[in-house]
Amino acid sequence: INGQNIIGCHKSATANMISYFLDLKGPSCTIDTACSSSFHAMAVGYDYIMSGKCEDAIIGTANLCFAPIVNLQFTRLGVLSPTGYCRPFDSTANGYARGETVAVIYLQKAKNAKRIYAICPHIKLNNDGYKEEGITYPSSQMQYTLLKEFYEECKIPTSYLDYVEAHGTATIAGDPPEINAIYNVFCTNRETPLMIGSVKSNLGHTESASGFNQIAKVKQISIFIFY
Secondary structure, three states: OOOOOHHHHOHHHHHHHHHHHHOOOOOOOOOOOHHHHHHHHHHHHHHHHHOOOOOEEEEEEEEOOOOHHHHHHHHHHOOEOOOOOOOOOOOOOOOEOEOOEEEEEEEEOHHHOOOOOOOOOOOOOOOOOOOOOOOOOOOHHHHHHHHHHHHHHOOOOHHHOOEEEOOOOOOOOOHHHHHHHHHHHHOOOOOOOOEEEOOHHHHOEOHHHHHHHHHHHHHHHHHHHHO
């Protein structure tokens, strides 16, 4: 019960331990989809609110590098930078540095909000399916499909965008497919430059928690430009 036994340490119980200690009665579950975990959890919370299952959603994410063996295995996989520098979209990009993050966001309907820091007009998920290259290789085509369908569904012209915060892991397998998808969706017949970036160049890759770092970065940029 205190989190030190096999039940308390199991991943399936993590969210429920928080609900237990805070006496929260709403739906409580752990979502693990690797690097997309925080955004996937946000999508679930968004869907719960829009479908009327709940009025508010507390979504937490964390990535803590406690076990050295994980670093060793990622090094053997070839995704970590041997220099310790994370250079997304750079010609010298040779992998990322692992980072740590603990972050929480609070979602609610705008009509109930006392203050609004950002608006989430739409969320969409998809999956690559089968790929001959292997499960760890992202699909540029599926990223293109997701972005194209997303902006068509929320009726926001892609020409309105000035900046895109990308996943940008600084890996050979990940960066080129993402850049191609962004280019094909946003830059066809575009008259002005599109800025792109990745917070991983500052903080490293926080893996399951990386999505919320992206939100925090873009929000800070918005505040700086606005004020």
